[in-house]
Amino acid sequence: xxxxxxxxxxxxxxxxxxxxxxxxxxxxxxxxxxxxxxxxxxxxxxxxxxxxxxxxxxxxxxxxxxxxxxxxxxxxxxxxxxxxxxxxxxxxxxxxxxxxxxxxxxxxxxxxxxxxxxxxxxxxxxxxxxxxxxxxxxxxxxxxxxxxxxxxxxxxxxxxxxxxxxxxxxxxxxxxxxxxxxxxxxxxxxxxxxxxxxxxxxxxxxxxxxxxxxxxxxxxxxxxxxxxxxxxxxxxxxxxxxxxxxxxxxxxxxxxxxxxxxxxxxxx
Numbered sequence: 001x002x003x004x005x006x007x008x009x010x011x012x013x014x015x016x017x018x019x020x021x022x023x024x025x026x027x028x029x030x031x032x033x034x035x036x037x038x039x040x041x042x043x044x045x046x047x048x049x050x051x052x053x054x055x056x057x058x059x060x061x062x063x064x065x066x067x068x069x070x071x072x073x074x075x076x077x078x079x080x081x082x083x084x085x086x087x088x089x090x091x092x093x094x095x096x097x098x099x100x101x102x103x104x105x106x107x108x109x110x111x112x113x114x115x116x117x118x119x120x121x122x123x124x125x126x127x128x129x130x131x132x133x134x135x136x137x138x139x140x141x142x143x144x145x146x147x148x149x150x151x152x153x154x155x156x157x158x159x160x161x162x163x164x165x166x167x168x169x170x171x172x173x174x175x176x177x178x179x180x181x182x183x184x185x186x187x188x189x190x191x192x193x194x195x196x197x198x199x200x201x202x203x204x205x206x207x208x209x210x211x212x213x214x215x216x217x218x219x220x221x222x223x224x225x226x227x228x229x230x231x232x233x234x235x236x237x238x239x240x241x242x243x244x245x246x247x248x249x250x251x252x253x254x255x256x257x258x259x260x261x262x263x264x265x266x267x268x
Contacts (some may be wrong), residue, residue, distance in 0.1 A: 152180075156172075156173055156176060
């Protein structure tokens with residue numbers, strides 16, 4: 001049974017190592033044999049390196065193929081799960097939509113004969129319109145206020161940039177802010193004072209109207225009372241005249257004169 005070149009080279013290497021330990025007599029033929037064996041060892045090493053590289057590439061290709069197979073399988077499973085979840089979600093959304101439509105249809109059917117439906121709808125629309133108008137008005141006021149603020153800021157900034165002294169600029173800004181605050185306070189106080197005066201005028205007007213009504217009522221009452229007294233005096237005078245005609249006696253009518261301050265006749 002023949003040994004491989006690698007084993008022979010190994011045995012020669014061991015012999016050389018042992019030869020170093022125990023020096024032996026070397027011949028010129030041994031040197032020639034050693035020089036011819038070196039290229040074969042290099043060839044064997046190159047061949048083993050190529051084999052390792054080929055085996056590494058085969059292993060990498062096999063691992064890549066297995067990885068690709070696993071990834072394809074995982075992708076297929078993920079797509080299946082995703083499709084299943086999408087189908088389930090679509091069915092759930094359709095079911096919810098059907099429930100919502102059914103509920104809306106039932107409530108519409110139940111409320112179609114309601115006597116409050118039209119009025120409530122009109123009231124709701126009116127409230128919504130008022131709310132929308134109020135929001136628009138508030139937005140317009142806020143926008144105008146912001147525009148005024150921006151204008152004041154721009155004026156202050158331009159004035160500040162035109163000034164060379166930084167301290168003077170800060171004082172001017174502070175003065176403007178103080179004046180604006182003072183003006184706002186004055187406007188607020190003026191509005192408050194105007195409101196009080198208006199309230200006072202209204203109360204005085206109301207009091208004056210009440211007094212005028214009372215005076216008119218008193219005049220009407222006095223006139224009615226005077227008319228009643230005159231009618232009573234005329235009635236009594238007519239009664240006395242009838243008595244004189246019946247009895248033929250002269251009566252002194254001054255005894256039965258009517259006093260304006262009393263209801264009864266005034267006797268002497």
